[in-house]
Amino acid sequence: MTIRPMFGRLFRGEEVRQRYRITVELGGKIEDVLDRAYWVHVSRQLRTGDVIEARAEDNAWYAEILVLDVIQTAIGVAIPTMALLFHVDLNDADKSQATETYHAEFKGAAKFVIIRDSDKAMIERDIPTKERAEARVKELMAA
Numbered sequence: 351m352t353i354r355p356m357f358g359r360l361f362r363g364e365e366v367r368q369r370y371r372i373t374v375e376l377g378g379k380i381e382d383v384l385d386r387a388y389w390v391h392v393s394r395q396l397r398t399g400d401v402i403e404a405r406a407e408d409n410a411w412y413a414e415i416l417v418l419d420v421i422q423t424a425i426g427v428a429i430p431t432m433a434l435l436f437h438v439d440l441n442d443a444d445k446s447q448a449t450e451t452y453h454a455e456f457k458g459a460a461k462f463v464i465i466r467d468s469d470k471a472m473i474e475r476d477i478p479t480k481e482r483a484e485a486r487v488k489e490l491m492a493a
Contacts, residue, residue: 367399376407380437383413386429393428396420401435413437452490454483464490 374383382388383404389396396402400417414435421429451467457475462483464474477483 367401368395368397369401369403370395371403371405374404374406378406380404380411380413380434383415384432384434386431389430390427393420393430396428396430402432406440410441411437411439450490452487454480454487456480 372383396417398417398419402415402417404413404415406412416433416435417430418433419431421431423429452464452473453467454462454477455465457463457472461475462477462480463472464477464483464486465471466473474486477486
């Protein structure tokens with residue numbers, strides 16, 4: 351038997367949760383943001399199901415955090431329980447993009463051609479000499 355959502359359980363997200371954004375001070379790390387004590391001054395605003403977009407002030411990282419629960423203590427302090435939805439280290443984003451590589455080949459009637467190594471696509475053709483083809487490969491690799 352397949353379980354289906356019952357009437358009254360499907361809502362627009364904007365009606366049942368809030369989406370917050372916080373800019374974390376310079377030097378702040380994702381570990382700091384996931385610590386319950388970090389939120390002590392604003393935790394009374396948080397509700398179960400809220401999502402927090404956290405961004406480092408220097409744009410070093412970005413994360414989205416889901417508020418799983420908020421417990422109100424006897425002295426009026428709210429203690430949130432959170433789960434990290436995802437975290438992106440923006441400093442490593444440029445490093446993770448592989449540099450394209452190319453090589454020159456002789457193809458008879460097409461003379462020399464430039465081949466992109468990642469997908470073996472011919473990106474230039476009809477280059478008359480090997481020297482020009484190799485110079486073009488160096489230009490592409492430097493770009």
